[in-house]
Amino acid sequence: MPPTQSIGTPVREIETPALIVDLDVMEKNLTLMAKRLEGTGVRLRAHAKTHKSPWLASKQVALGAVGVCCQKVSEAEVMVEGGIENVLVSSEVTAASKLRRLAALARHANLMVVVDHPQGVSMLAEAVTAAGAEIGVLVDVDVGQGRCGVAPGAPAVELARRVEAARGLELKGIQAYQGKAQHVDGFVERREVYADAVARMRETVDAFEAAGLPLEVRSGGGTGSWRWDAESGVLNELQAGSYLFMDSHYRSIGGEDSDIYDDFQPSLFVLTTVVSAPGPGHVVMDAGHKALSSDSGLAPCLELEGAVHARASDEHGVLELSPASRRPEIGETLLFQPSHCDPTINLYDVYHGVRGGMEEGVLEAVIPVAARGCVW
Amino acid sequence: MPPTQSIGTPVREIETPALIVDLDVMEKNLTLMAKRLEGTGVRLRAHAKTHKSPWLASKQVALGAVGVCCQKVSEAEVMVEGGIENVLVSSEVTAASKLRRLAALARHANLMVVVDHPQGVSMLAEAVTAAGAEIGVLVDVDVGQGRCGVAPGAPAVELARRVEAARGLELKGIQAYQGKAQHVDGFVERREVYADAVARMRETVDAFEAAGLPLEVRSGGGTGSWRWDAESGVLNELQAGSYLFMDSHYRSIGGEDSDIYDDFQPSLFVLTTVVSAPGPGHVVMDAGHKALSSDSGLAPCLELEGAVHARASDEHGVLELSPASRRPEIGETLLFQPSHCDPTINLYDVYHGVRGGMEEGVLEAVIPVAARGCVW
Structure with missing residues (x-):
């Protein structure tokens, strides 16, 4: 854990590298999403893999979110412990030890999990009945990502x-x-690619309806x-x-636009x-691969016009710097x-929640990334 | 923290994704390095940024290492707390709050730190004298990396x-x-590039000797x-x-060869x-960017001939799979x-130390990555 830093510390005096959240902007994003979904028939099931924080999840629930998604059983354990009662584990669970944990947790929360294979169904049912529990189940459908999921329509x-x-399993949708x-670049291009996904969702929903199967939950989608x-009329939960x-x-x-x-x-x-x-051409920061993930490229610097984050090592x-950059x-x-x-x-172990902007702002809340490292 | 797993658990039943250390092989590497350095006049100052574990650092010290390097003050704090008494902070420290922590720690351990700028020297001296402490100092010389460090020779x-x-500052070298x-590819090519670095080291050592400056510590080098x-006759500590x-x-x-x-x-x-x-072409694992860093490319799978780790997402x-791969x-x-x-x-929060190999082996030690996340 980083050293405790006093509430009221000016933002530029927080120990670095530090994960900083502008609380004013974050709260606007929170309420904006809640307002945008009002009256659409689609409820937010916020994805907790992003924030890993029951504190933030509870803010989402307070603004109308039906609950959260988690990618891992360990994330779900942290969310339930933190008071979130409605959790979808949005990845397949296929290890005996994890299925035992999932079934045990299902006795303490409103839990759902996804399946995409008959073997997964059998393993899940065995674990749940052994625990004397019940769990909601969604059939995970591959609508174009090519990762997990059963094919749309009849196979689903x-x-x-x-x-x-x-x-022990209750089919929910x-x-x-x-x-x-x-992440498709371009609004029009993205809409086209996504329309294909919506068509596969619709095919599956139609097939479920024709077969008289439950569709209480139709969960998917994201920030992009x-x-x-x-608008689709297909999903009723947004992840x-x-x-x-x-x-x-x-x-x-x-x-x-x-x-x-x-x-x-x-x-x-x-x-x-x-x-x-050390010279006119570059400066070195105290943040490398262990402070800024690089799987989507090196993080841009927001403050030094003409400067390029050119390379990174561990720390x-x-x-x-360009010739025009301030050094x-x-x-x-x-x-x-x-x-x-x-x-x-x-x-990171904590967010530093700041109020008042990145220049004059001060530390208002130290928010644990409670599910950090919960990959198992 | 991951769920406690019993000592004796078979390796293939450990909760995944899990960081596994083959203790037999690791111990061979430990003793091999100690033997290779015997009689060379170069002592190991193992870099603790790799393992982040006082438990492993103490094994290195027991085999003759003079101490450890840390990249961050927070790493040094964890090492000292874990009983390692001789620590070099191998990165420049330039924030007032961190300099206070460094100076305070110097009262409890044999501590050194590097500098590469007159302003850094002033800031360090101020913090150390304010704490009534003393600290060893190495001049950090850029011998070709083009990152931190003062130029070799006269500027150094x-x-x-x-x-x-x-x-409050004691110049050590x-x-x-x-x-x-x-990481230069090819033994001969690497030797050539490294010879250039050794020449810059030698230039600096000669200049220090001519100026009558201390050279008790000459630290650098690495696994490659x-x-x-x-062999160089220049360094006396290997990082x-x-x-x-x-x-x-x-x-x-x-x-x-x-x-x-x-x-x-x-x-x-x-x-x-x-x-x-989901199909004949691919399988999906429970390990993504949060379980395997990708800054040096996607991690190879060791067990499925013909299979390629083609893409990763968060989890x-x-x-x-190739047509010949077993599914x-x-x-x-x-x-x-x-x-x-x-x-x-x-x-990861812990290593799972396994004895007996990756098939028949069992969990022998759960070793904390005690300095995980210590970037500040």
């Missing part, structure tokens, strides 16, 4: 029949998530597709996570300190925007 | 004079680390250059870290579980080799 119906027939479509999820914070990867996909996707505003930053300025980032002082702080919020958050 | 001497003149040279560090575990990035640089760099053997793995096998990895079962475990050990280890 066939798997649903197996769920219905199994003891489908999960239909197209992750790749979330929320508008079409809300958005990144909308709360945004990142440079999401910003780059483009919006309806702009090159920048600006449906939500960036609220998450990493504060760093210049540790070395250092190198900013190459920062040793000890100066610089803000970066995470390129991918989820794995960057997972590097 | 000039900075050393400032250190000598400052209250130089740090001369060439990180980029560690240990042989030339030991190797990865030799303990190895990773696919180091393995790929090539050895003296082989395409594989095999001076040390891989002892670190990530155990995963197949969560989905999933996709293995593309693993849902629930089956598969081992991956980290592509870059340091940032992968930093994702």
